[in-house]
Amino acid sequence: MxxxxxxxxxxxxxxxxxxxxxxxxxxxxxxxxxxxxxxxxxxxxxxxxxxxxxxxxxxxxxxxxxxxxxxxxxxxxxxxNQSRYYVLGVDVGIDSVRYVLIDLSANIVVKKEKALPPQVDGDALVEILSENIKLLLEEENMVREQILGIGVGMPGIVNYQTGFCEDVELLDIQNLPLKERLEAALNISVIVENDVRATALGEKWFGNGKDVSDVICINIGHVVDAGIILNNEMFRGENGIAGQIGHTLIDMNGHQCSCGRIGCLQSIASHGGIKYAVKEQLDAGRETSIRDAIAGDENNINGKLVYEAAKQGDQLAIEVINKVGMYLGIAIANLIDVINPQRIILSGGLSRFDSILKDIHQVLDERALSEESRNTQIVLAHLQDNATVVGAATLVLNEFFLGDLVGN
Ligand SMILES: [Zn+2]
Missing domain, CATH: 1.10.10.10 (Winged helix-like DNA-binding domain superfamily/Winged helix DNA-binding domain)
Incomplete structure (x- = not known):
């Protein structure tokens, strides 16, 4: 040149x-x-x-x-002109995919959720996403030129620059060039990001992170991870793996995590962790109302069922749910001491269990390093069920209003 x-x-x-x-x-x-x-x-x-x-x-x-x-x-x-362009958000979950079409002010035009078949591989996922996106645009009478871009939130480790999904957590997908494949199939710009980072961005733009510059969003569900925004910018770390708090060691004598190591936070404080703890006690012959509730099939154990049993006073359920809140509290107290954010936003299915929030606060009250860290604001995601899918769409708005796409 x-x-x-x-x-x-x-x-x-x-x-x-x-x-x-x-x-x-x-x-x-x-x-x-x-x-x-x-x-x-x-x-x-x-x-x-x-x-x-x-x-x-x-x-x-x-x-x-x-x-x-x-x-x-x-x-x-x-x-x-908020209806000059529209943006598609996609949230790929463990057993379903959510889609949302929003305008430039994040008003939701349409929202869909479709089940994901079991054991889906990379090829099948690309096929399912592109077919469903085409269908949704057709149903809404949208032409390609009206769509500014597509943002996709994926569980696990994603390279934000290339849209390459290294390891899709809890799905059997590795090394998938998702951005490249979807752009080839749809001829629309695609941005792919880890799902909790997408959630953090959505909350920063439209939710409970609007008025702060340093915010951490923690997803507590099938997976436990964090999206960290510092000084109004996403913090991804040198290799893009920042925020993997679910795989930090919390119990040296614990059991194996989905990542293969022993004693990760996620092996305790997740849907899978709850299921593991209950199963262990059922196998040991422990008396519990959960035994009847699952009608003999351990596959029926899930976080919600155990939470309901705890509310009814089942001792085992109470212990298991308490442990989840306590370990999350310890992890969050550590995170506050390391990063000292203005606010922590909790999202994901388990964040909606009141007693877990209570236990997190109790640990912080008892163990926080200082008055300031004790008083760190901990709130739920404002966008609730839509937090990740709207956050995924926000990836595109972020590029459009703050960066690359304008003027190209
Ligand atoms: Zn792990």
Whole structure:
């Protein structure tokens, strides 16, 4: 590449960054005039007018009501045209996939959940996702050009840059170039990210993380992991594996985890952990109402059933659920001491069990290092059941408003 080409390239990139900067200010402010944008960005008024002109031509920004006058002519207010583009979010779970179509303000147009057949492999997953996405777009009368992109949340370790899924936790999928395969099948831009990081991003944009810059979202369900946002940016670590708290050692004398090692947090504080603990006691002949509730089939043991039994006063169920809350409390206390976030957001099925939250708080009360760490806010995901799938769609909004796609 010659020297001049490099200069031209940098200039275009600069211009594109300013355009996305302006677009994001319009989004954040809701309504704003050109003069106010110039003041906020320190760009010259002609530059703002030019770039806003491009955004108007592209239909991403609308001119609306005139605003209050500050002496002279009343300014025209600008806002984001939220239905100019739509974004698809996909949340791949253990036994089902959720799909959501949202507009640029995260209003949900349509939401679907479809069962995933057992023992699905990488090829089958790509086929299922692309067929279902095509069908959903067809049903909603959407053409490809209206779709800004697709965000996919995947359990396990994902390379965010390449969309390569190294190891999909609890599904038998390894080394799947999911982004590449879906883009080839659908001809739409795809971003793939670990699911709890997607949840964290969704909560940061639209949920309980909106007003803080350092937030950790912890998923507690089939898998236990964390999405860490520091200084308003996703923290992924050197090899992209940051946040795997489910596989931190919590009990040296524990049992084997799904990762093959002994004593991970996830081997205790997850649906699988609850099932393991109950099964062990049933096999040992322990008296419990769960024995009747599962009608002789240990496959019927699940977190919800055990939680309900605990609420009815079943001693075994109470012990198992208590242990889950206690170990989560220890892990969270450790995390607070290492990272000291402003807020922790809990998501996933087990986070909705009241007594688990109570036990987490009790451990923090008893063991936190200081008054400040004891007082770290711990809240539930605001987006609840939609947290991960809307978060997955937010991956695309994040790129669109804050980065790469604008101006390409
Ligand atoms: Zn493990």
């Amino acid at each position: 010659g020297k001049n080409e490099h200069v031209v390239g940098s200039f275009q990139l600069m211009k594109s960054i300013n355009k996305s900067l302006i677009l994001n200010i319009i989004r954040e402010e809701g309504e704003i005039s050109r003069a106010e944008i110039a003041k906020m960005t320190k760009l010259t008024p002609p530059t703002v007018t030019n770039l806003v002109g491009e955004l108007l031509t592209e239909g991403i920004v609308l001119e609306g009501q005139t605003g209050p006058s500050s002496g002279g002519r009343r300014p025209i207010m600008l806002s984001v």
